[in-house]
Amino acid sequence: MEKSAADGSSMENRSKRKEILEAKKARYGLINAACSVEDPLASFPGCVHYRRNGLSLHLESGRGEKLSSPLKQSIRSLLKINMEGHYGREWPSEEKVKSREMIAPEARYIFVYDSPYMRSCNETKFSPTRESKRVLVGFAHYRFTLEEDLPVLYVYELQLEPSVQGKGLGKFLMQLLELIAHKNRMGAVVLTVQKANLSAMRFYIDMLRYSISTISPSRVDPQIAIHKNYEILCRAFDHEAKAKLV
Structure with a gap:
């Protein structure tokens, strides 16, 4: 039949x-x-130290649900120093949102520490037992998620203490995040930037060559974008991600 x-x-x-x-x-x-993956940095042993431009720093992985109380406070302090001015009157409510986001189980981190103890030992070996000697000078908060049904690494925060800014560390961390994204077969790295943060916009677009994504308000609907204070940027790695996100 x-x-x-x-x-x-x-x-x-x-x-x-x-x-x-x-x-x-x-x-x-x-x-x-x-x-x-318990420690994404384990795949990149050459990237756990940053010794350039007068800096001698150590990088560690972390998770949102495992943050200690002192580390939470350090993150909040750094966020306030760098972001309060860009958000203005919106900062109190935005700070609450960021405080919830930073301890989410899906939150992943790269922490950047300065260690006077390490320098005093001629930088031969980093000693994690000297917790009191370590100073958090920066961090990246990222997540593995879906955008437009594509797996991406989304950078929630990239924050550096003012004294270590302008010394190549931000570029180094973004390149490391891209390596982590490639290693885990993500289609792109995506992030959100405040329009008022002009230095960050120049950093991502001019220096790192990120593009304003098709999912950013200014490209979805320019009329709605007038009332939005952010842009979504991305760097896509494969044809499908480029077709949907760039």
Whole structure:
């Protein structure tokens, strides 16, 4: 007995649905696999120290649900120093949002520490037991997530203490995040920047060559964008991500 056109169409639809579900499952699999990596920096041992332009710093991985109370306070202090002026009157409410975000289980971190003890030992070995000697001078908060159904590394925060700014550390951290994204098969690195933060906009667009994404308010709807105080930037790594996000 010959199959009817309706039967053929039904089979084709089921096949498409199955293909879509399998692709979705694969994307979530990538996210889950990336999130399960205990220490992303272990794959890049050459990047755990930053010794340039008069700086001697040590990098460590971290997770939002494992932050100590002193570390939470250091993060809040650095956020306030760098961001309060850009948010203005919106800062008190935004600070609450960022405080919730920073301890989320999906939050991942790269912490940057200065250590006088390490310098006093001719920088031969970093000693994590000297907790009181370490000073947090910067951090990156990132997550593995989906944007436009694509797995991406989303940079929530990149914050540096003023004394270490302008010395190549920010560029180094972003390049490291891109390496982590590649290692975990993410399609792009995505981030949000306040329009008022002109130095950050120049840093990402002019120095690092990030693009304003198709999902940024200014490209989705310029009329709505007038009332939005941020842009979404991205760097895509593959054709699919470039087609959807750039």
